[in-house]
Amino acid sequence: MSIKLENIAKSFRTPYKELKVLEGINLEVKDREMMAIFGRSGTGKSTLLSLMGGMDIPLSGKVIIDDVDLSSLKTDELARVRKEKIGYLFQAFNLFGNLKAIDNIILPVILDRDKGKKINKIMELAAEIGLKDRLGHLPGELSLGEQQRVAVLRGLINSPAIILADEPTAHLDNENSQKVMEIFRRFNKQQGAAIVLVTDHEQVAANFERCFNLEAH
Ligand SMILES: Nc1ncnc2c1ncn2[C@@H]1O[C@H](COP(=O)(O)OP(=O)(O)O)[C@@H](O)[C@H]1O
Numbered sequence: 588m589s590i591k592l593e594n595i596a597k598s599f600r601t602p603y604k605e606l607k608v609l610e611g612i613n614l615e616v617k618d619r620e621m622m623a624i625f626g627r628s629g630t631g632k633s634t635l636l637s638l639m640g641g642m643d644i645p646l647s648g649k650v651i652i653d654d655v656d657l658s659s660l661k662t663d664e665l666a667r668v669r670k671e672k673i674g675y676l677f678q679a680f681n682l683f684g685n686l687k688a689i690d691n692i693i694l695p696v697i698l699d700r701d702k703g704k705k706i707n708k709i710m711e712l713a714a715e716i717g718l719k720d721r722l723g724h725l726p727g728e729l730s731l732g733e734q735q736r737v738a739v740l741r742g743l744i745n746s747p748a749i750i751l752a753d754e755p756t757a758h759l760d761n762e763n764s765q766k767v768m769e770i771f772r773r774f775n776k777q778q779g780a781a782i783v784l785v786t787d788h789e790q791v792a793a794n795f796e797r798c799f800n801l802e803a804h
């Protein structure tokens with residue numbers, strides 16, 4: 588699997604002017620690679636990640652996943668690529684407030700025939716990151732750090748070939764942060780998942796083989 592960004596530009600309309608966020612971005616994430624996207628708040632990290640995950644479309648340029656240009660796909664084809672290949676960890680979690688933690692986590696696989704196996708595996712990870720006793724609660728009853736771990740597990744339940752993680756340890760204490768990073772590393776080493784992780788922490792970025800510094804663009 589691979590992700591290629593070719594000459595990407597993205598801007599947003601504001602009431603006053605056009606806000607240019609990304610321009611001339613060229614970037615490739617190869618099979619089994621772990622890459623950090625680094626930059627201060629507001630440099631466009633989340634915007635870039637959402638383009639990589641097909642959650643938004645660029646103003647110009649191409650996003651190519653496994654040799655398929657995402658702009659050539661119909662809505663349902665794009666949805667299938669996202670479901671089958673990508674695990675997306677949102678910066679703001681995007682959990683359903685009326686579903687218990689466990690139901691948020693298993694939602695992506697609820698219609699899958701082999702969901703039993705996936706659920707067993709994710710329960711092991713839940714125990715590993717200290718969430719097992721909290722799974723029966725609604726997101727609003729959980730701390731931010733617990734909500735973040737719920738969102739991590741939901742993003743991983745499909746064993747995605749590509750993990751796109753937007754500041755996935757921002758609300759975690761040091762110990763849980765290390766545990767989550769260790770789980771990402773395991774997905775990378777054992778299952779060959781490519782991992783793109785957005786961070787504004789130099790120390791976190793330093794753990795990665797490759798780092799794309801948005802501040803230099
Ligand atoms: N939907 C949007 N509409 C208008 N401006 C946006 C939108 N999304 C992001 N922005 C702006 O684009 C810039 C980059 O945002 P973002 O990608 O979230 O940065 P980062 O993740 O690096 O903090 C910010 O100035 C933000 O206010």
Ligand SMILES: [Mg+2]
Pocket residue numbers: 632633634678753
């Ligand atoms: Mg962001």
